[in-house]
């Protein structure tokens with residue numbers, strides 16, 4: 001294919017636009033959370049895998065944390081179980097926990113590993129159980145009672161964990177040996193109990209532990225939207241609190257925003273909630289001047 005003079009110039013401009021980003025991010029860690037809702041079609045998935053491989057080749061350390069909520073929901077439906085969420089967290093009984101571990105640690109994890117490897121990368125799939133990577137505690141949620149005078153209710157959502165500690169050793173070992181870690185959000189408790197952890201929580205905590213430069217959360221909206229459905233391109237700490245307080249941010253967006261905020265308040269330079277339905281969204285976010293999605297900074 002021959003290039004017209006303009007398109008050649010455009011391409012050259014786009015390639016050189018990447019230079020400052022290549023210089024800035026070389027040797028740095030970028031944690032990318034690949035949400036189940038962003039894994040929609042084969043072309044998009046291949047594009048995502050290509051972006052990750054490219055990052056690694058230019059000297060960045062991408063660490064992938066994946067979700068798989070819709071995929072878990074489908075399998076649960078097949079065995080006649082309904083999915084139930086409280087504040088964006090799946091209510092997880094024993095049987096659901098088995099399905100979650102099978103889908104996240106097995107099917108979804110290996111699919112992403114395979115996708116990256118087919119693009120020429122060297123991905124290694126891990127769950128939080130491998131190498132003692134993610135230690136978890138049982139998560140308890142609080143819910144405001146209908147009667148304002150009563151104290152908040154404590155809600156037990158079963159085998160759902162919060163991150164107690166992350167041991168970065170294994171991830172560091174893989175990074176240094178040119179491998180790309182692909183992590184399923186499963187944790188292990190002190191008693192050896194398995195915990196289902198929201199992938200946004202794991203991505204946020206991992207970004208803090210690895211002292212990542214950036215946390216990127218890929219989802220199925222163009223970013224955080226206001227009440228009118230308009231994209232909010234940048235959010236401060238106060239704006240986040242206001243939007244949660246007035247109910248503009250709800251459901252699955254709650255853990256994303258909360259843990260993105262936690263990350264930037266704990267040393268991660270920037271967190272981005274971006275649209276995984278846009279081809280090569282990660283590449284555009286990392287290597288171009290074009291702002292995509294919502295930027296959260298401290």
Ligand SMILES: Nc1ncnc2c1ncn2[C@@H]1O[C@H](COP(=O)(O)OP(=O)(O)O)[C@@H](O)[C@H]1O
Nearest residue numbers: 035036037219220221224225248249250252253
């Ligand atoms: N203010 C908001 N802006 C954008 N999305 C929101 C907002 N509040 C709630 N959401 C919901 O959060 C969803 C994203 O979370 P989730 O479904 O858990 O995605 P993922 O699988 O990528 O983690 C959106 O599809 C949308 O339905």
Ligand SMILES: CC(=O)N[C@@H](CCC(=O)OP(=O)(O)O)C(=O)O
Nearest residue numbers: 035036067068069089090198199
């Ligand atoms: C506790 C909890 O909610 N765990 C999630 C884990 C998967 C996940 O986070 O997937 P997405 O990123 O695709 O939503 C779940 O069971 O759905």
